[in-house]
Structure formats: structure tokens, C-alpha cells
Amino acid sequence: xxxxxxxxxxxxxxxxxxxxxxxxxxxxxxxxxxxxxxxxxxxxxxxxxxxxxxxxxxxxxxxxxxxxxxxxxxxxxxxxxxxxxxxxxxxxxxxxxxxxxxxxxxxxxxxxxxxxxxxxxxxxxxxxxxxxxxxxxxxxxxxxxxxxxxxxxxxxxxxxxxxxxxxxxxxxxxxxxxxxxxxxxxxxxxxxxxxxxxxxxxxxxxxxxxxxxxxxxxxxxxxxxxxxxxxxxxxxxxxxxxxxxxxxxxxxxxxxxxxxxxxxxxxxxxxxxxxxxxxxxxxxxxxxxxxxxxxxxxxxxxxxxxxxxxxxxxxxxxxxxxxxxxxxxxxxxxxxxxxxxxxxxxxxxxxxxxxxxxxxxxxxxxxxxxxxxxxxxxxxxxxxxxxxxxxxxxxxxxxxxxxxxxxxxxxxxxxxxxxxxxxxxxxxxxxxxxxxxxxxxxx
Numbered sequence: 386x387x388x389x390x391x392x393x394x395x396x397x398x399x400x401x402x403x404x405x406x407x408x409x410x411x412x413x414x415x416x417x418x419x420x421x422x423x424x425x426x427x428x429x430x431x432x433x434x435x436x437x438x439x440x441x442x443x444x445x446x447x448x449x450x451x452x453x454x455x456x457x458x459x460x461x462x463x464x465x466x467x468x469x470x471x472x473x474x475x476x477x478x479x480x481x482x483x484x485x486x487x488x489x490x491x492x493x494x495x496x497x498x499x500x501x502x503x504x505x506x507x508x509x510x511x512x513x514x515x516x517x518x519x520x521x522x523x524x525x526x527x528x529x530x531x532x533x534x535x536x537x538x539x540x541x542x543x544x545x546x547x548x549x550x551x552x553x554x555x556x557x558x559x560x561x562x563x564x565x566x567x568x569x570x571x572x573x574x575x576x577x578x579x580x581x582x583x584x585x586x587x588x589x590x591x592x593x594x595x596x597x598x599x600x601x602x603x604x605x606x607x608x609x610x611x612x613x614x615x616x617x618x619x620x621x622x623x624x625x626x627x628x629x630x631x632x633x634x635x636x637x638x639x640x641x642x643x644x645x646x647x648x649x650x651x652x653x654x655x656x657x658x659x660x661x662x663x664x665x666x667x668x669x670x671x672x673x674x675x676x677x678x679x680x681x682x683x684x685x686x687x688x689x690x691x692x693x694x695x696x697x698x699x700x701x702x703x704x705x706x707x708x709x710x711x712x713x714x715x716x717x718x719x720x721x722x723x724x725x726x727x728x729x730x731x732x733x734x735x736x737x738x739x740x741x742x743x744x745x746x747x748x749x750x751x752x753x754x755x756x757x758x759x760x761x762x763x764x765x766x767x768x769x770x771x772x773x774x775x776x777x778x779x780x781x782x783x784x785x786x787x788x789x790x791x792x793x794x795x796x797x798x799x800x801x802x803x804x805x806x807x808x809x810x811x812x813x814x815x816x817x818x819x820x821x822x823x824x825x826x827x828x
Contacts, residue, residue: 386512389413389726390719391500393470393667394520396425397708398699398715400453402518405719407460411726415512416457416464417502423457423464424450425522426545427708429552432573434600438709449708468504473517473671475499475692497694515726516694518718519673519682521664523700525570528657535622538629544570544658548577557581559654563631564588565619569597569706569797571658576605585609586650589617589633591640594771596660596797598706618642619655628655661704671695678747679703685754686762688718689725696722703749703765706799710765737812742778742819744769746796756812761803766818768794776821777802782814794820 389411392399395418403414416423427435430446437443440452457464476499500512525543542550542558548570550556560583564571567590575585588606593615595602606613614633620642621632635646663681665673674683674691681702682690689696698718699711737753748766764779777789779802786808794800802818 386415386510387413388415388512388514390415390516390518390722391498391512391514392416392518392520392719393473393500394418394425394522394699394701395420395423395464395466396520396522396699397427397450397453398522398701398711399423399425399518399520400450400457401712401715402520402696402698402719402722403462403464404453404456404460405716406518406723407462409720409723409727411723414462415514416462417468417470417500418464418466419469420466422466423454429545429549430573431552432577435708438707439712446708453712465502465504465507467506468502468510470667471501471503473498473500473519473667473695475672476513514694516696516722518722519665519668519690519695519697519701520699520715520718521667521701523661523663523704525661526657526659531565531657531659533619533622536625538622538624538627540624540628540654541622542654542656544568544574544656547574547654547656551577551581557583558656559583559628559652561586561652562654562656563619563633563650563652564656564658566590566658566660567595567597567602567613567615568658568660569601571656572597572601572605574656574658575611576609579609579611583654585611586652587611587633588613589619590615591618591636592616592796594796598797599795620647622655623649628653631655661700663701663703665701668695668697668701673697676747676751678741679749681749683751684749685752686750686758687721687754688714688750689721689754694725696725703747706797710799710801713763714765737781738815739764740815740817741766742817744772744775744820745818748818753809753812753816756809758806758809761805762809763801763803764818765799765801767799768796768820771795772820772822774823778819778821779804779808779816780819781812781816784811784813786811786816 392403395416427446427450435444435449498514502510547558619631620634623630630651634642682697696718698715739748746767779787
């Protein structure tokens with residue numbers, strides 16, 4: 386089996402990448418999806434709020450996914466569901482020891498990458514590809530990652546699992562619920578469970594700010610009078626066969642429980658909404674360099690990873706707030722994967738590193754391959770805390786390239802700044818992205 390581009394993941398990122406690659410002139414495309422149908426996590430997100438940026442209208446998750454799956458069908462893009470990708474490997478002879486292609490300049494070797502996958506219909510498959518797009522999404526942190534003391538009773542779920550039980554399978558996981566963490570899925574499930582008749586006793590968050598979007602805090606928690614406590618965490622789970630309650634305590638600045646603040650809350654269900662982790666076992670096995678801050682691949686402005694021909698997009702690169710941003714990033718990855726297999730590479734490549742400056746956790750992309758781009762280059766990043774009346778400053782070699790004023794920035798909301806081709810032309814050295822407070826701003 387030979388294809389020009391193999392897309393791993395049939396969610397919104399994978400579908401958008403495949404559609405962009407097809408429209409860019411590459412016909413031989415295959416999407417591999419491990420679920421029973423394409424659409425990804427959006428199929429269980431029946432709430433609205435999707436599509437405001439990309440389509441200019443409010444859609445539910447299945448509606449948003451349906452628009453892209455319809456395009457996949459219309460364009461005749463081949464896909465396989467119920468298919469698990471086991472590995473992506475670089476074929477012998479396609480790359481030198483330094484990781485640089487041994488083929489001609491601007492050309493990708495035929496069958497430079499081998500994708501190994503398996504399903505019940507085709508069995509074990511070995512697929513040759515000129516380019517691979519990683520769009521596997523992300524997974525939720527589980528109780529094991531939190532090390533909460535207590536027994537191991539039934540009734541502990543991740544928020545995404547509970548969402549699938551309620552929205553897809555029609556099961557109510559419990560009647561009295563406590564939610565640990567204020568991630569977007571947890572906030573949305575607080576509202577969903579309340580609408581289904583359950584009592585959400587408390588949403589507690591370890592940090593002094595929410596990890597979710599402000600609109601979700603208002604629409605899902607405040608509007609339903611659900612208690613929300615910041616700087617609190619669960620220090621013990623009670624119950625043997627089934628969860629009977631949890632002990633909640635306030636935490637100090639070092640996030641350690643404060644003695645004397647313990648409070649027992651009776652419940653039969655505990656939902657965990659404590660963050661998402663990019664799904665990257667395949668990327669690591671393939672030799673892709675991983676950013677320790679995002680837990681996703683290091684990419685350039687074309688969404689290409691450190692392995693030539695391997696592109697990545699969506700939540701497998703870094704966790705997004707809105708699927709509209711995932712779509713924009715994935716369209717860019719798919720288009721550039723198509724240009725790669727067609728041999729249309731950037732001329733005069735450089736390597737401009739993007740650095741996270743003051744109050745910035747990370748940036749995506751992590752480096753820019755060429756300053757001679759004909760299109761604006763979007764830079765996405767997250768801040769480290771809540772800041773008001775700030776300037777987002779992009780500088781190179783001590784020179785300000787761009788400064789953007791923001792009324793407020795939050796860690797739970799992705800920030801994005803574009804560099805125009807004219808601004809990129811001013812770049813002479815590595816780029817620093819920083820957030821300046823009012824008293825620091827000299828302008």
C-alpha cells in the first residue's frame with residue numbers, strides 16, 4: 386500500500402489536514418482512525434459554541450465534525466476506521482544519520498516513511514508514505530497521575546469518560562458529584578449533569594485561577610449556582626465498593642494542603658478534569674523531538690516536526706481551547722504536507738528560534754524555518770498567570786517587531802499574534818515572545 390500522505394487521526398485536525406492537502410493538489414491521501422467513525426471527540430460534544438471563528442456561526446460538536454466529514458466524502462478522500470496505528474518508521478536509505486534526506490534537493494524519497502497499522506478487515510498493514518501528518522489529539526490525566534490518597538472504589542471517572550457515558554451511551558454516572566479541576570470538559574459536565582438531574586456538590590481547583598475558558602465558567606457554573614472553590618484540592622477519597630465522599634482542603638502558595646481547612650463532602654461520583662496530555666507515543670517512537678513544556682512535537686511555521694516529512698497539528702502538538710484554532714492549524718499542516726510531497730520546499734531556509742520570555746509558558750511554533758514567507762506567521766502561546774492591561778511584545782535582537790495591547794490574559798485561554806511578511810523581514814536573530822506589565826512598558 387502506497388500513499389503520498391497518511392493522516393493519523395480522523396478527528397477535526399486530521400480531517401482538516403486531509404482536506405487541505407487534497408485542495409493543494411495531492412490526491413493520494415489516507416486517513417487512519419481508531420474509532421468506529423471519523424469525527425473524533427466532537428461526536429460526544431453535543432453542546433454548542435463550535436464554529437464561531439471558522440464558520441461564523443454557532444454549531445454543536447457533531448454538526449462541526451459533520452461539515453468536515455461531508456467534505457472528506459465529497460473530495461473522495463480514502464479513510465479506514467477501527468484501525469490502530471502501531472508505529473511510524475523511517476525507511477532505510479531515506480535519511481542520513483543526521484536526519485537529513487539523502488534524495489535530491491526539495492524532493493522526498495518515495496516510501497520514505499512506513500506506517501504500520503492493524504484492523505480486523507485488512508489485518509496487519511504496512512503502508513508506504515512520502516509524508517505523514519500526526520493528528521492523534523490528546524488524552525485526559527487520570528487518577529494515577531494525581532496520586533490522591535484513599536481506596537479505589539467505583540465512581541471515579543475522567544470528565545471525558547463521563548461525557549461519553551451521558552451523551553453517547555445514555556448512562557448517568559452518579560447522582561451526587563464532585564469535580565476536581567476546572568478544565569473545560571469538567572465545567573461543561575457540571576452543567577450537563579445538572580441538566581440531567583444530578584447534584585454537582587462542588588467544583589474544586591488547585592490553582593487560584595481556572596484552567597478553562599471564562600465563558601464556560603459563566604455559562605456552566607455561575608449561571609447554575611454550582612459552588613466553585615479555587616486554591617482547593619481533594620486530599621482523600623472515601624468508600625470501599627463505591628465512592629462515599631471526599632475530603633477537600635485549601636492549599637497554600639506552594640499548593641500544599643493547609644491543616645485545619647479539611648472538609649468532608651458526601652458524594653457517589655468523582656470526576657477528574659485535571660488537564661490534557663498530547664497523544665505522542667507514535668511521535669516519540671518515530672524520533673520526533675518533543676517540547677517539554679507542551680509535551681507535543683517541536684514544529685516550525687509549516688507544522689513540520691524535526692523528522693523530515695512528518696507534520697503534526699491540533700491537540701497532539703499542544704492543547705487548544707477552541708476547535709476553530711485546531712482547524713486553522715491543521716489546514717496549514719495539510720497544505721504544507723502536500724507542498725512537501727510535491728517538492729515545493731521553502732527557499733533559503735534559516736532557523737529562527739522562538740523563545741518564551743517573561744510570563745509566557747511556551748510558543749508554537751518553536752522555530753521559524755524561513756523569514757521570506759509570503760503569508761503571515763501565527764504565533765500561539767499561553768501565559769503563566771492572570772495579567773491585566775498588558776502588552777504582548779515580540780522582539781528580535783533587542784528590537785521590537787510587534788507590540789499588542791491586551792486588556793486581560795489568562796492561562797486557560799490561548800493567545801495568538803501574527804507576524805506579517807514585512808515584520809518577519811525585520812527579524813535578524815532569535816525571536817522572544819514576552820508579556821510586559823504596565824509598569825514595565827516603556828512605550
